[in-house]
Structures are given as C-alpha cells and as structure tokens.
Amino acid sequence: MKNTILTLIFIVSLNTIVTSCKKKENDLSDIEMRDENKTIAFDSTKMADFFNKFPKFKEFQPDINELYKKYNHHFIWYDKDGMVEFAEALFNRTNQIGADGVVAKLPYKSEINNLFFDNRGEKPELTSELLISSMYFFYAKNVLQGVETSQSKQTGWYLPREKLNYVAYLDTLMKDPNRLNQDKTELLPMYYNLKKGLNKYQKIKKQGGWGTIILPEGIKTLKIGDSSSVIAQVRKRLFLSGDLKNNSNKNVFDKELQSAIVNYEIRNNQNADSIITKSLIEDLNVSVDDRIKTIVVNMERCRWIPVENFKKNEFIAVNIPSYRVRYIKDSKVRLESNVVVGKEMNKTVVFSGEMSYLVFSPYWNIPRSIVEKEIKPGIAKNSNYLAEHNMEYNGNNIRQKPGPRNSLGLVKFMFPNSNNIYLHDTPAKSLFNKEERALSHGCVRVEKAKELAIAILEDDKNWNENKIDQAMKSGTEKHYTLKRKIPVYIAYFTAAADENGNVSFFKDVYKRDDRLYGLIYK
Numbered sequence: 001m002k003n004t005i006l007t008l009i010f011i012v013s014l015n016t017i018v019t020s021c022k023k024k025e026n027d028l029s030d031i032e033m034r035d036e037n038k039t040i041a042f043d044s045t046k047m048a049d050f051f052n053k054f055p056k057f058k059e060f061q062p063d064i065n066e067l068y069k070k071y072n073h074h075f076i077w078y079d080k081d082g083m084v085e086f087a088e089a090l091f092n093r094t095n096q097i098g099a100d101g102v103v104a105k106l107p108y109k110s111e112i113n114n115l116f117f118d119n120r121g122e123k124p125e126l127t128s129e130l131l132i133s134s135m136y137f138f139y140a141k142n143v144l145q146g147v148e149t150s151q152s153k154q155t156g157w158y159l160p161r162e163k164l165n166y167v168a169y170l171d172t173l174m175k176d177p178n179r180l181n182q183d184k185t186e187l188l189p190m191y192y193n194l195k196k197g198l199n200k201y202q203k204i205k206k207q208g209g210w211g212t213i214i215l216p217e218g219i220k221t222l223k224i225g226d227s228s229s230v231i232a233q234v235r236k237r238l239f240l241s242g243d244l245k246n247n248s249n250k251n252v253f254d255k256e257l258q259s260a261i262v263n264y265e266i267r268n269n270q271n272a273d274s275i276i277t278k279s280l281i282e283d284l285n286v287s288v289d290d291r292i293k294t295i296v297v298n299m300e301r302c303r304w305i306p307v308e309n310f311k312k313n314e315f316i317a318v319n320i321p322s323y324r325v326r327y328i329k330d331s332k333v334r335l336e337s338n339v340v341v342g343k344e345m346n347k348t349v350v351f352s353g354e355m356s357y358l359v360f361s362p363y364w365n366i367p368r369s370i371v372e373k374e375i376k377p378g379i380a381k382n383s384n385y386l387a388e389h390n391m392e393y394n395g396n397n398i399r400q401k402p403g404p405r406n407s408l409g410l411v412k413f414m415f416p417n418s419n420n421i422y423l424h425d426t427p428a429k430s431l432f433n434k435e436e437r438a439l440s441h442g443c444v445r446v447e448k449a450k451e452l453a454i455a456i457l458e459d460d461k462n463w464n465e466n467k468i469d470q471a472m473k474s475g476t477e478k479h480y481t482l483k484r485k486i487p488v489y490i491a492y493f494t495a496a497a498d499e500n501g502n503v504s505f506f507k508d509v510y511k512r513d514d515r516l517y518g519l520i521y522k
Contacts, residue, residue: 039080057130067170076133089180136166140169155516156349157304157350159491162308194298194495209289223276225252230276234284235249269322293513294495296520301492309352315488318423349421353487354485356482361411364406366397375391406427408425409424409427411425454468494513
C-alpha cells in the first residue's frame with residue numbers, strides 16, 4: 001500500500017511539453033497574420049496617460065510597452081468590427097482564478113466589467129484596449145508566475161526561478177484560444193492535481209465543511225469492535241475527504257472504517273496504526289478553511305519551479321515536509337526512501353545542486369558549531385570522549401573516523417554547495433520509524449543509502465553491488481567521481497495531490513505556510 005503514497009509535488013509527468021511561454025524575447029513565435037484592413041493603429045505617446053489614470057497596473061507597463069511595440073502599436077483586443085472573441089474568453093478565465101488558488105483581486109474590476117457588459121458594442125478606445133491588456137498580465141502574473149522572487153526567498157525558497165515572457169505566451173493563446181482553459185503544460189502537473197483538490201475542498205466548504213470531533217473524557221483510543229458516537233463522526237469525516245467510499249453512519253468500528261483510517265494515514269505520510277487516537281482526531285479536526293489555505297500555498301510554490309528542470313530523465317528530489325526522497329532515472333521512479341531532515345534550529349535549505357561524486361567509508365569533518373556546542377563540552381567532562389566516539393584531531397579540527405558508528409554512516413552523496421548540505425547514510429536507523437523526522441543538523445539522512453548508491457552506479461562498469469558493499473565497509477575513505485552530474489532538488493511542499501485530486505497534507509515543519517499565505521493575500 002505504501003506504493004500508493006502520493007508523489008512529491010514537483011516530480012510528476014516528466015514528459016511535460018514546455019510551451020512557448022518560456023521562449024526568450026529573441027525567440028518569439030510568429031504573429032498570426034491578421035486582416036490589416038481591420039486593424040486599428042493608435043498613438044503610442046498616449047499610453048503613459050493610461051498608467052497615470054490606473055496606477056495599480058503600472059507594474060505591467062514595461063510588458064505592455066513591449067507587447068505593443070511588437071504589434072506596431074495596433075489594437076489587439078479590438079478591430080474595426082469590435083471586440084475580438086478571445087478578449088471575452090480571457091475575461092471569463094480571469095473571473096475564475098479563484099479556482100487556481102489565487103486570492104488577489106483584479107484592480108479596477110468595475111471598469112473592466114463595463115467593457116464586457118455595458119459598453120460591449122461601443123467604439124474601441126485606447127483605455128479599453130489597455131485595460132484588457134492589463135487584465136491579461138494580471139492573469140499571467142498571478143496564475144502562472146506568483147509572488148516575486150525576492151518574496152519567495154523570504155520564505156526560505158532558494159531553488160532557481162525563471163523569468164517568464166508572457167508577451168510570447170499571448171501569441172500562442174491568440175492562435176489557439178482554447179489553450180486558455182485547456183493548457184496544462186505551463187506549470188508542473190502537480191499544480192493541476194492540486195487545482196482539482198482545491199475544487200473538492202471548496203465544494204466541501206460550500207456544503208458546510210465538517211464539524212469538530214471530540215473524544216469523550218477517559219477514552220484515549222478506539223479500535224475494531226468498539227462502539228461510540230465518535231466513530232460515526234470519524235466515518236462522516238473520512239467520507240467527506242474521500243477516504244471512505246460509503247458512509248453507513250454506524251457507531252461500530254468495523255473493518256471498512258479501519259481500512260479508511262489506514263488509507264488516510266498513509267496518504268498523509270503518518271504511521272498507519274489503524275485505530276482512532278487523539279492525534280488522529282486532532283488531524284481530522286483541521287478545518288476545511290485551513291486545508292484550502294494549505295492547498296493554495298502549495299499551488300503558489302508550484303509556480304516557482306521551471307518545468308524544464310523536471311524534463312530531465314535523471315534527478316534526485318527531496319521534499320522536506322514529507323520526509324521523502326525520490327531518485328528519478330529514465331523518467332521513472334527508480335528509488336524512493338524515507339529521510340531525516342534538519343531540525344528547527346538547523347533547517348535543511350531549499351536549493352538545488354548537482355551530485356558529482358560519492359564518498360564511501362567517509363570521515364565526518366565535524367562543523368565548528370557542533371565542535372563548540374557539543375564536542376568540547378563532552379571533552380571537558382570526559383577525557384576519553386574522542387576515543388569513545390571514534391574521533392580524532394585533524395590539525396585544528398576534529399573528525400570522526402570511518403566505520404559503522406560514523407554519524408554519516410557508510411556512504412555520502414556530494415553535490416558541492418555553499419550550504420554544506422549533502423545526502424548521507426546514518427547508523428541511527430531507528431529514527432526512520434519516527435513519524436516526525438526533522439532531527440538532523442541540516443543534512444539529509446537517507447534510510448536506503450546503500451540502495452541509492454547501487455541505483456546511481458548500476459550502469460557504471462567499475463561497480464557492482466558487491467564492490468559497493470565492500471567500499472562501504474572497508475573503513476578507508478574512498479572518493480568516486482560520477483561520470484555524469486545528477487541534478488538534486490531540495491524543496492518544501494506541505495501538500496501534494498494525485499491525478500484524481502486526492503490531497504496529501506504534511507506537517508509544516510519550519511512554519512512557513514502562514515508567512516507565504518500572508519504574502520499571497522497581501
């Protein structure tokens with residue numbers, strides 16, 4: 001059943017085709033031929049007056065200037081027969097951006113509404129034309145781009161973002177207006193899965209959401225065969241979220257309910273104990289409004305990841321809140337593993353790098369901060385501290401010698417970066433049994449480290465499983481440079497969804513969702 005756990009939010013459908021939205025300015029698609037007898041030219045010197053009158057659209061002024069320079073300062077949304085049909089399609093789409101998790105409100109909405117209702121048949125004016133262009137860039141910015149890069153960095157997001165050219169994208173939409181509602185190639189497939197999930201939860205909200213479940217005093221758990229009014233409440237709650245196919249309203253804990261609980265727990269990356277506990281009730285009691293907020297926040301994060309990054313047929317991706325890593329090879333999931341990530345005081349950084357070499361039987365060169373805070377106090381209390389922990393001085397530094405007790409385990413996976421973050425094995429295997437695994441000093445500990453090494457080197461004639469095992473247990477540090485560099489992405493998603501819109505929610509371990517939601521709402 002674990003194989004049904006939802007994928008990391010950004011590693012799905014890697015064969016996504018990237019549209020011309022991503023083209024650079026010098027590679028814009030050809031403008032579809034228009035009937036020159038119907039086009040309307042305008043005086044470009046009057047454009048500045050529009051932005052003085054509608055200052056909330058001033059942020060789009062450079063893009064709009066570029067757009068009309070390309071079109072030789074002719075109207076786009078009107079011709080001599082009136083408003084073009086695509087303008088109305090764009091208007092309808094913009095009015096539905098709430099379904100895309102966008103909470104921003106379209107400025108000057110009453111003026112824009114008048115263009116499509118009260119003034120639909122009037123002679124076109126430059127103000128009307130520029131209002132529609134501003135509406136397009138408002139749509140593109142909020143649905144496809146999201147908050148500015150400087151703002152996303154405020155939430156600890158350092159994965160690279162791409163500056164998108166929506167002048168180019170407008171060409172493709174005008175050639176095929178149906179893409180406005182059907183195009184699912186501009187963002188990660190998981191974005192569109194989350195959009196389906198958002199629709200589900202918005203419907204639940206309209207129907208009144210779900211109530212609060214309270215365990216009677218003195219009851220800590222409920223299991224198969226138990227009877228309680230709480231069981232009927234849990235049954236209803238799981239039915240609403242889609243984990244239970246039928247709601248019998250029974251007060252008796254049966255196998256059907258047990259199966260639904262297991263499904264819910266696995267889907268949300270929790271230990272599946274198949275009973276009703278206080279912690280399960282607390283999770284079920286998270287309001288539908290809060291679940292919607294979480295979905296919206298993670299749809300925003302999806303906007304920050306260039307689709308091209310994940311067209312590559314090989315990469316490694318870590319999602320911090322779900323405590324999972326996936327190794328994608330030949331565009332398929334080659335390996336999936338639990339991980340341990342940095343604790344609150346030593347957060348694992350969201351960034352990307354390229355894995356270039358492996359180290360078998362590694363030394364652990366202990367960071368200065370750990371030496372000062374942990375090692376030196378230990379030495380002060382116990383003169384044999386270093387020997388007992390298999391450590392030694394290396395010049396002015398302290399390192400832990402290779403071996404089964406080494407904190408890095410028997411292999412580490414290196415992608416050089418200024419954050420000094422890498423993936424590695426660990427002798428503390430019991431930590432992977434914990435539900436919450438933000439426990440490290442910042443690096444990512446991999447449960448299936450040996451299997452990951454085997455998978456990475458399986459096409460390398462210098463290695464086989466036996467040689468890898470020997471290198472890991474040799475007690476002598478050995479570096480091996482890979483014949484190709486493997487992209488590594490460390491990201492932060494607190495919600496994911498499958499193609500049916502079934503949403504998984506993960507704990508916001510670094511408390512970043514509220515801050516991001518504040519930026520979006522603002």
